[in-house]
Amino acid sequence: MQDHPKKSDQNIDFGVLDEFLGYRLRRAQMNFFAKFGEVCDDLGISPGLFAVLAIVDRNPGLTQTAVAQALGNDRSAMVAAVDKLEGKKLLERRPAANDRRSYALFMTEEGTAFFANAVERVSCYENEMAKCLESDKEKQWLLDMLERLAHKSL
Amino acid sequence: MQDHPKKSDQNIDFGVLDEFLGYRLRRAQMNFFAKFGEVCDDLGISPGLFAVLAIVDRNPGLTQTAVAQALGNDRSAMVAAVDKLEGKKLLERRPAANDRRSYALFMTEEGTAFFANAVERVSCYENEMAKCLESDKEKQWLLDMLERLAHKSL
DNA sequence: TATTGTTATACTCTATAACTATA
DNA sequence: TATAGTTATAGAGTATAACAATA
Numbered sequence: 500m501q502d503h504p505k506k507s508d509q510n511i512d513f514g515v516l517d518e519f520l521g522y523r524l525r526r527a528q529m530n531f532f533a534k535f536g537e538v539c540d541d542l543g544i545s546p547g548l549f550a551v552l553a554i555v556d557r558n559p560g561l562t563q564t565a566v567a568q569a570l571g572n573d574r575s576a577m578v579a580a581v582d583k584l585e586g587k588k589l590l591e592r593r594p595a596a597n598d599r600r601s602y603a604l605f606m607t608e609e610g611t612a613f614f615a616n617a618v619e620r621v622s623c624y625e626n627e628m629a630k631c632l633e634s635d636k637e638k639q640w641l642l643d644m645l646e647r648l649a650h651k652s653l
Numbered sequence: 654m655q656d657h658p659k660k661s662d663q664n665i666d667f668g669v670l671d672e673f674l675g676y677r678l679r680r681a682q683m684n685f686f687a688k689f690g691e692v693c694d695d696l697g698i699s700p701g702l703f704a705v706l707a708i709v710d711r712n713p714g715l716t717q718t719a720v721a722q723a724l725g726n727d728r729s730a731m732v733a734a735v736d737k738l739e740g741k742k743l744l745e746r747r748p749a750a751n752d753r754r755s756y757a758l759f760m761t762e763e764g765t766a767f768f769a770n771a772v773e774r775v776s777c778y779e780n781e782m783a784k785c786l787e788s789d790k791e792k793q794w795l796l797d798m799l800e801r802l803a804h805k806s807l
Numbered sequence: 808t809a810t811t812g813t814t815a816t817a818c819t820c821t822a823t824a825a826c827t828a829t830a
Numbered sequence: 831t832a833t834a835g836t837t838a839t840a841g842a843g844t845a846t847a848a849c850a851a852t853a
Binding site for chain 1: 675684715783796798803804
């Protein structure tokens with residue numbers, strides 16, 4: 500075999516994919532998720548669960564639905580997420596004061612410490628990844644850009 | 654209810670999520686996928702299938718495994734993808750010349766036309782989304798940045 | 808009537824392991 | 831022995847619809 504040189508990874512033509520933000524965003528994001536998995540492997544939390552903790556940590560007392568809306572996913576998906584986090588004693592559901600239909604979410608003491616540790620790890624690899632960027636100003640510019648792209652409508 | 658103003662979507666504190674590229678990348682990418690779905694709804698292809706077509710279109714004769722490697726996913730995932738695309742008569746498997754284990758992938762005529770049409774649609778909404786960016790130079794800068802972030806290792 | 812949490816369900820995407828036929 | 835395609839399978843993520851309790 501290999502009498503004729505084959506197309507290898509290096510010389511594949513990506514065509515329009517090279518110019519599409521959608522494709523490039525996906526590849527970059529996949530890499531970030533993979534790195535998150537490596538760094539937080541033993542913690543037993545996914546990027547999604549990390550995001551829930553981040554919201555509850557800064558906004559104690561929110562309902563499940565409010566957290567779901569903030570993160571842009573369906574409230575039905577929050578049930579399993581909160582179940583897991585409550586099972587790990589990282590947060591807890593308390594009956595809401597004014598509405599007996601809903602729960603208010605609060606971090607436990609253990610959860611606060613756990614999350615602080617997780618933030619430290621994630622910050623560490625985020626900074627490592629950000630070494631692709633020239634300056635802190637460039638990173639801020641990129642963050643603003645991504646925020647705009649996340650909310651742009653057609 | 655609502656005697657005390659509740660925390661609404663507008664004043665939720667996203668904490669560290671606001672500074673994390675990983676989170677911002679995910680939100681931006683989710684928006685792009687949602688827009689792709691809206692625009693290509695009737696075409697019956699996902700972003701993943703579109704990417705396969707893009708690679709085969711520009712690199713006729715590649716094996717399934719080569720396409721999988723180019724796109725960064727497992728070769729087992731290619732089976733269903735190629736099955737779907739072949740079922741829609743957009744590409745075809747031909748026995749590889751030198752290796753009876755593998756197939757070479759080629760676009761059909763119909764597939765070429767279909768893909769050209771899809772590219773037109775996706776380009777259209779990509780351009781609309783890119784209006785978030787100040788200039789074409791900025792877009793190129795963003796694409797380069799995303800490419801680096803996609804390949805950065807810890 | 809509308810909303811909260813929940814359940815059931817389903818669909819996509821992704822990854823792993825094992826099998827077969829070839830190399 | 832190693833590789834290409836395949837199959838079976840399992841896990842995560844996401845979304846929809848419907849229900850009971852409550853507003």
